[in-house]
Amino acid sequence: MKKTEATEKAAKPAKTNTKTEKVSKTAVKAQNPEAIEGTAVKGKFPVYKGRPLVRNGDTIYYGSMKEKYVTCLTVKTKKKVDNLDVADTVTIQLMNTEPDIAAGEKPIEKASDRKGLYLALDIADAWLTRANAE
Secondary structure (H helix, E strand, C coil): CCCCHHHHHHHCCCCCCHHHHHHHHHHHHHHCHHHCCCCCCCCCCCEECCEEEEEECCEEEECCCCCCEEEEEEEEEEEEECCEEEEEEEEEEEEECCCCCCCCCCCEEEEEEEECHHHHHHHHHHHHHHHHHC
16 A cells, blocks of 8 residues: 555654744743842742732732832723723832831832833833832
8 A cells, every 4th residue: 555645744743843942941931030130039920021020919019029119000990801801090109118117208109000001010110120220
């Protein structure tokens, strides 16, 4: 019996792209906060622009507690998109992490509202970069 070309092609195993696999493994390592130098984050948290994101319900803390400032993003309103709840209005707060804040001082330095989580995270990243550079 002769094999046809179609059965020969079907019998051959598919070639995998090892470069793609290496890139995806590297990308996964970059998402691991333990790979970020200088952070004391334990466990596996998602990372955005090199800073950890910690979520508790509708509140997301962005930044490392080892730095002077972190941001708190609170989802105020949500909207339905294809049976999914998506953040609509998000409040951003730049917070001081110093444990010895004087009694008269407030830990919240700045606050603002933005439409959408992506825009809120970009503003939070800009605030953290500027505040922690001082």
